[in-house]
Amino acid sequence: MKVYTEEKYTDCAQIKKRIKNLRVGRQVIKTPKVSVVIPAFNIALFVKETLDSVFAQTYNNFEVILVNDGSTDTKDLESALGSYFDRIVYAEQENLGASQARNTAICLAHGEYLAFLDGDDIWLPNFLLAQVESLEKDDLDMIYCDAELFGEPLFEGEKYTKTSPSTGAVTTETLISAQCNVITSGTLLRKDWVVRLNMFDTELPRMQDFDLWYRLAKNGARIGYQTAVLVKYRVRLNSLSGTNVERSFRNIRALNVIREKYGLNERENQVWNKQMLIYKAEYELEQGKFSLTNGDFAEAQAHIAKANKYFRKPKLFLIMVLLKISPKLTLRLFKKLRPAEFSFIAPQKS
Numbered sequence: 001m002k003v004y005t006e007e008k009y010t011d012c013a014q015i016k017k018r019i020k021n022l023r024v025g026r027q028v029i030k031t032p033k034v035s036v037v038i039p040a041f042n043i044a045l046f047v048k049e050t051l052d053s054v055f056a057q058t059y060n061n062f063e064v065i066l067v068n069d070g071s072t073d074t075k076d077l078e079s080a081l082g083s084y085f086d087r088i089v090y091a092e093q094e095n096l097g098a099s100q101a102r103n104t105a106i107c108l109a110h111g112e113y114l115a116f117l118d119g120d121d122i123w124l125p126n127f128l129l130a131q132v133e134s135l136e137k138d139d140l141d142m143i144y145c146d147a148e149l150f151g152e153p154l155f156e157g158e159k160y161t162k163t164s165p166s167t168g169a170v171t172t173e174t175l176i177s178a179q180c181n182v183i184t185s186g187t188l189l190r191k192d193w194v195v196r197l198n199m200f201d202t203e204l205p206r207m208q209d210f211d212l213w214y215r216l217a218k219n220g221a222r223i224g225y226q227t228a229v230l231v232k233y234r235v236r237l238n239s240l241s242g243t244n245v246e247r248s249f250r251n252i253r254a255l256n257v258i259r260e261k262y263g264l265n266e267r268e269n270q271v272w273n274k275q276m277l278i279y280k281a282e283y284e285l286e287q288g289k290f291s292l293t294n295g296d297f298a299e300a301q302a303h304i305a306k307a308n309k310y311f312r313k314p315k316l317f318l319i320m321v322l323l324k325i326s327p328k329l330t331l332r333l334f335k336k337l338r339p340a341e342f343s344f345i346a347p348q349k350s
């Protein structure tokens with residue numbers, strides 16, 4: 001198995017040395033039940049709304065730890081934090097990525113529970129109360145919930161579980177098969193699990209959260225979820241979630257990583273093989289859409305044909321026929337019928 005780099009809780013003394021600036025507000029609770037972990041990178045436009053939602057919670061036994069991960073908008077970020085400085089723990093470090101930012105926050109945390117929140121998402125007022133009560137009532141080690149999407153017309157108002165459902169028990173197999181999908185900003189976790197099993201993997205900038213949930217399930221953590229919508233998840237083209245092509249590739253990468261890193265038993269391997277076929281077909285389909293929008297019609301047809309070897313959908317077959325007969329008409333129809341999708345098709349430019 002390949003060795004990856006998870007930061008250990010026992011290394012927190014060293015991890016804290018990367019903090020360049022630390023401010024602890026006078027109103028921060030000294031012995032909180034929950035530590036709210038917020039990584040911040042270039043989210044000055046959204047962070048006030050995020051913190052407004054945290055401090056509007058009906059549950060108030062929490063501390064907030066916000067880690068500025070080398071933002072280029074630090075001046076605007078600190079201006080947006082404004083009066084909240086007196087109510088939060090604020091740490092600033094060089095840009096190291098979300099894994100290290102969250103790990104820094106965990107090392108500063110005093111709570112029994114960790115609640116993860118991205119700096120551009122929003123909690124509904126009953127998020128913490130509902131999650132703490134449900135976790136304790138059901139004797140869980142981790143719990144997550146559903147979310148409403150906002151921020152982009154293509155997804156506005158949809159539930160997270162529309163395309164990323166959770167059904168049945170959360171196990172290694174249901175995580176591999178995407179039968180259960182965890183949204184990070186909706187997650188509450190007992191801190192002692194990351195103390196024992198290590199924190200986020202620093203080599204995984206785009207899937208460190210999935211890796212941690214899988215590691216927890218692999219080691220016997222009891223994970224559950226609520227079907228209630230308790231979070232508003234902001235969809236942004238320039239966020240870590242990326243474009244459709246990037247997200248499809250990340251799914252393939254995630255499966256490869258967990259097999260390399262943890263190894264699979266016979267049943268997990270069966271599920272893995274089946275899910276990999278799905279992810280590869282989805283990747284070909286998104287590549288086909290990308291090629292179509294770029295006017296690479298032959299390449300688009302080739303990608304869609306590969307995708308349809310798995311999906312076998314009449315709609316995809318029709319698109320392939322149209323691409324042969326009139327590729328430019330196909331592109332015009334796609335632009336007319338799916339205008340909002342275009343911003344999420346092409347890979348981000350570096």
